Amino acid sequence: MVERDTREHDPRDLAPDNAGSTARGPAGRREKNKEDKLRRIKEAARELFVSKGFDDTTIRQIATQAEVGLGTVFIYAANKRDLLFLIxxxxxxxxxxxxxxxxxxxxxxxxxxxxxxxxxxxxxxxxxxxxxxxxxxxxxxxxxxxxxxxxxxxxxxxxxxxxxxxxxxxxxxxxxxxxxxxxxxxxxxxxxxxxxxxxxxxxxxxxxxxxxxxxxxxxxxxxxxxxxxxxx
Structure with missing residues:
Protein backbone atom coordinates (compact mmCIF):
# COMPACT_ATOMS: atom_id res chain seq x y z
CA MET A 1 0.00 0.00 0.00
CA VAL A 2 1.43 3.40 -0.97
CA GLU A 3 1.56 5.95 1.82
CA ARG A 4 0.50 9.39 0.70
CA ASP A 5 1.87 12.74 1.70
CA THR A 6 -0.64 14.08 4.19
CA ARG A 7 1.27 17.37 4.37
CA GLU A 8 1.96 17.17 8.09
CA HIS A 9 4.87 19.53 7.61
CA ASP A 10 6.59 21.53 10.27
CA PRO A 11 5.92 25.11 9.06
CA ARG A 12 9.57 25.96 9.55
CA ASP A 13 10.52 23.49 6.81
CA LEU A 14 8.75 25.55 4.18
CA ALA A 15 9.26 29.06 5.52
CA PRO A 16 10.66 31.54 2.94
CA ASP A 17 14.28 32.54 3.28
CA ASN A 18 13.37 36.17 4.02
CA ALA A 19 11.12 35.24 6.94
CA GLY A 20 12.08 36.52 10.36
CA SER A 21 13.21 39.79 11.83
CA THR A 22 16.82 39.67 10.66
CA ALA A 23 18.43 38.94 7.30
CA ARG A 24 20.60 35.93 8.12
CA GLY A 25 19.90 34.66 11.64
CA PRO A 26 16.50 33.01 11.13
CA ALA A 27 17.54 31.54 7.77
CA GLY A 28 20.62 30.00 9.35
CA ARG A 29 18.54 28.53 12.16
CA ARG A 30 16.03 27.13 9.68
CA GLU A 31 18.81 25.43 7.71
CA LYS A 32 20.24 23.94 10.89
CA ASN A 33 16.77 22.78 11.86
CA LYS A 34 16.26 21.11 8.45
CA GLU A 35 19.64 19.39 8.67
CA ASP A 36 18.79 18.07 12.13
CA LYS A 37 15.44 16.73 10.93
CA LEU A 38 17.02 15.07 7.92
CA ARG A 39 19.63 13.47 10.17
CA ARG A 40 16.89 12.13 12.48
CA ILE A 41 14.87 10.84 9.54
CA LYS A 42 17.86 8.96 8.10
CA GLU A 43 18.82 7.53 11.47
CA ALA A 44 15.26 6.38 12.15
CA ALA A 45 14.93 4.83 8.69
CA ARG A 46 18.28 3.07 8.98
CA GLU A 47 17.41 1.62 12.39
CA LEU A 48 13.90 0.50 11.41
CA PHE A 49 14.93 -0.97 8.06
CA VAL A 50 17.50 -3.13 9.84
CA SER A 51 15.45 -4.05 12.93
CA LYS A 52 11.97 -4.50 11.37
CA GLY A 53 12.92 -5.15 7.76
CA PHE A 54 12.32 -2.94 4.76
CA ASP A 55 8.98 -4.49 3.81
CA ASP A 56 7.50 -4.18 7.31
CA THR A 57 8.63 -0.60 7.93
CA THR A 58 6.27 2.26 7.08
CA ILE A 59 6.95 5.91 6.41
CA ARG A 60 4.67 6.76 9.34
CA GLN A 61 6.80 4.66 11.71
CA ILE A 62 9.91 6.42 10.46
CA ALA A 63 8.32 9.83 10.97
CA THR A 64 7.20 8.90 14.47
CA GLN A 65 10.63 7.66 15.51
CA ALA A 66 12.31 10.71 13.96
CA GLU A 67 9.78 12.96 15.75
CA VAL A 68 8.76 14.80 12.59
CA GLY A 69 5.51 15.14 10.69
CA LEU A 70 4.72 12.55 8.05
CA GLY A 71 4.75 15.21 5.35
CA THR A 72 8.22 16.32 6.41
CA VAL A 73 9.62 12.94 5.38
CA PHE A 74 8.16 13.40 1.90
CA ILE A 75 10.15 16.62 1.48
CA TYR A 76 13.30 14.50 1.28
CA ALA A 77 12.07 11.27 -0.34
CA ALA A 78 9.14 10.46 -2.61
CA ASN A 79 8.51 7.08 -1.00
CA LYS A 80 10.06 4.40 1.18
CA ARG A 81 12.42 3.12 -1.49
CA ASP A 82 13.62 6.62 -2.25
CA LEU A 83 14.35 7.03 1.45
CA LEU A 84 16.41 3.85 1.36
CA PHE A 85 18.50 5.28 -1.48
CA LEU A 86 18.81 8.59 0.35
CA ILE A 87 20.64 6.68 3.08
Missing part, protein backbone atom coordinates in the same frame (compact mmCIF):
# COMPACT_ATOMS: atom_id res chain seq x y z
CA UNK A 88 22.66 4.63 0.60
CA UNK A 89 23.83 7.71 -1.30
CA UNK A 90 25.67 9.03 1.74
CA UNK A 91 29.36 8.88 0.97
CA UNK A 92 28.98 7.52 -2.57
CA UNK A 93 30.39 10.69 -4.16
CA UNK A 94 33.51 10.29 -2.04
CA UNK A 95 33.78 6.63 -3.03
CA UNK A 96 33.40 7.49 -6.72
CA UNK A 97 36.12 10.14 -6.43
CA UNK A 98 38.51 7.74 -4.72
CA UNK A 99 37.86 5.08 -7.37
CA UNK A 100 38.50 7.49 -10.25
CA UNK A 101 41.71 8.75 -8.67
CA UNK A 102 42.95 5.17 -8.22
CA UNK A 103 43.22 4.44 -11.95
CA UNK A 104 46.87 4.50 -13.03
CA UNK A 105 47.49 4.64 -16.82
CA UNK A 106 50.64 2.54 -16.37
CA UNK A 107 49.22 -0.10 -14.02
CA UNK A 108 48.10 -3.58 -15.02
CA UNK A 109 44.40 -3.88 -15.76
CA UNK A 110 43.76 -6.19 -12.81
CA UNK A 111 45.47 -3.71 -10.47
CA UNK A 112 43.36 -0.84 -11.77
CA UNK A 113 40.14 -2.81 -11.48
CA UNK A 114 40.82 -3.86 -7.90
CA UNK A 115 41.83 -0.30 -7.03
CA UNK A 116 38.47 0.87 -8.37
CA UNK A 117 36.46 -1.81 -6.58
CA UNK A 118 38.20 -1.66 -3.20
CA UNK A 119 36.55 1.59 -2.02
CA UNK A 120 33.18 0.29 -3.23
CA UNK A 121 33.54 -2.95 -1.28
CA UNK A 122 34.64 -0.95 1.77
CA UNK A 123 31.59 1.29 1.40
CA UNK A 124 29.11 -1.59 1.25
CA UNK A 125 30.90 -3.33 4.12
CA UNK A 126 30.06 -0.45 6.49
CA UNK A 127 26.36 -1.36 6.62
CA UNK A 128 25.89 -4.80 5.03
CA UNK A 129 22.24 -5.16 6.07
CA UNK A 130 21.27 -1.95 4.32
CA UNK A 131 23.53 -2.77 1.37
CA UNK A 132 21.63 -6.00 0.79
CA UNK A 133 18.35 -4.07 0.81
CA UNK A 134 19.67 -1.44 -1.61
CA UNK A 135 20.92 -4.01 -4.10
CA UNK A 136 17.65 -5.92 -3.87
CA UNK A 137 15.49 -2.84 -4.42
CA UNK A 138 17.69 -1.48 -7.21
CA UNK A 139 17.12 -4.54 -9.39
CA UNK A 140 13.67 -3.46 -10.58
CA UNK A 141 13.32 0.04 -9.15
CA UNK A 142 14.94 3.05 -10.77
CA UNK A 143 12.48 5.91 -10.29
CA UNK A 144 12.68 8.70 -7.75
CA UNK A 145 15.28 11.40 -7.19
CA UNK A 146 17.44 9.40 -4.80
CA UNK A 147 17.32 6.20 -6.88
CA UNK A 148 18.27 8.34 -9.88
CA UNK A 149 21.31 9.64 -8.04
CA UNK A 150 22.34 6.08 -7.16
CA UNK A 151 21.87 5.05 -10.80
CA UNK A 152 24.07 7.91 -12.03
CA UNK A 153 26.83 6.80 -9.68
CA UNK A 154 26.51 3.28 -11.09
CA UNK A 155 26.74 4.57 -14.66
CA UNK A 156 29.84 6.58 -13.79
CA UNK A 157 31.45 3.42 -12.41
CA UNK A 158 30.73 1.53 -15.64
CA UNK A 159 32.34 4.34 -17.64
CA UNK A 160 35.38 4.25 -15.36
CA UNK A 161 35.75 0.50 -15.91
CA UNK A 162 35.56 1.06 -19.65
CA UNK A 163 38.31 3.65 -19.36
CA UNK A 164 40.54 1.19 -17.49
CA UNK A 165 39.94 -1.35 -20.26
CA UNK A 166 40.72 1.23 -22.95
CA UNK A 167 44.04 2.08 -21.28
CA UNK A 168 44.97 -1.60 -21.11
CA UNK A 169 44.06 -2.12 -24.76
CA UNK A 170 46.14 0.87 -25.84
CA UNK A 171 49.15 -0.65 -24.06
CA UNK A 172 48.37 -3.96 -25.81
CA UNK A 173 48.01 -5.66 -22.47
CA UNK A 174 44.72 -7.09 -23.72
CA UNK A 175 43.28 -7.74 -27.16
CA UNK A 176 39.58 -6.99 -27.54
CA UNK A 177 37.15 -7.32 -30.43
CA UNK A 178 34.38 -5.55 -28.51
CA UNK A 179 34.33 -1.89 -27.48
CA UNK A 180 36.04 -0.95 -24.22
CA UNK A 181 32.67 0.29 -22.96
CA UNK A 182 31.06 -3.13 -23.48
CA UNK A 183 33.96 -4.90 -21.76
CA UNK A 184 33.60 -2.41 -18.91
CA UNK A 185 29.91 -3.31 -18.67
CA UNK A 186 30.80 -7.01 -18.57
CA UNK A 187 33.27 -6.37 -15.76
CA UNK A 188 30.57 -4.46 -13.91
CA UNK A 189 28.22 -7.44 -14.26
CA UNK A 190 30.83 -9.72 -12.70
CA UNK A 191 31.31 -7.21 -9.89
CA UNK A 192 27.56 -7.03 -9.20
CA UNK A 193 27.23 -10.81 -8.92
CA UNK A 194 30.32 -11.10 -6.73
CA UNK A 195 29.20 -8.18 -4.55
CA UNK A 196 25.86 -9.86 -3.88
CA UNK A 197 27.51 -13.20 -3.17
CA UNK A 198 29.96 -11.52 -0.79
CA UNK A 199 27.23 -9.61 1.07
CA UNK A 200 25.28 -12.84 1.51
CA UNK A 201 28.30 -14.29 3.33
CA UNK A 202 27.96 -13.91 7.08
CA UNK A 203 31.54 -12.69 7.54
CA UNK A 204 31.60 -9.96 4.85
CA UNK A 205 35.40 -9.96 5.03
CA UNK A 206 36.87 -7.28 2.75
CA UNK A 207 40.04 -9.08 1.66
CA UNK A 208 38.39 -12.42 0.99
CA UNK A 209 35.70 -10.69 -1.04
CA UNK A 210 38.24 -8.81 -3.14
CA UNK A 211 40.29 -11.97 -3.62
CA UNK A 212 37.33 -13.85 -5.06
CA UNK A 213 36.52 -10.87 -7.29
CA UNK A 214 40.15 -10.84 -8.42
CA UNK A 215 39.92 -14.50 -9.45
CA UNK A 216 36.79 -13.85 -11.49
CA UNK A 217 38.30 -10.82 -13.19
CA UNK A 218 41.53 -12.65 -14.03
CA UNK A 219 39.47 -15.36 -15.66
CA UNK A 220 37.90 -12.74 -17.89
CA UNK A 221 41.22 -11.02 -18.63
CA UNK A 222 42.95 -14.24 -19.58
CA UNK A 223 39.99 -15.09 -21.75
CA UNK A 224 40.69 -11.86 -23.65
CA UNK A 225 44.10 -13.23 -24.56
CA UNK A 226 46.20 -11.38 -22.01
CA UNK A 227 49.40 -13.09 -20.81
CA UNK A 228 50.03 -13.32 -17.04
CA UNK A 229 51.48 -10.07 -15.69
CA UNK A 230 52.59 -8.61 -12.40
CA UNK A 231 49.68 -7.90 -10.14
CA UNK A 232 47.90 -11.00 -11.44
Missing amino acids: ANEGLDEVAGAAAAAVDPDAALIDNLLAVFRPHYAFFQRQPELSRLVLREMTFYDSGAQAGSFRKTREALIELLGEAVRLAAERREIAIDETAAFVGWTIFCIYQVELRRWLSDGTVDLESGLDRLRRALLLLIYGLGAPPRRGG
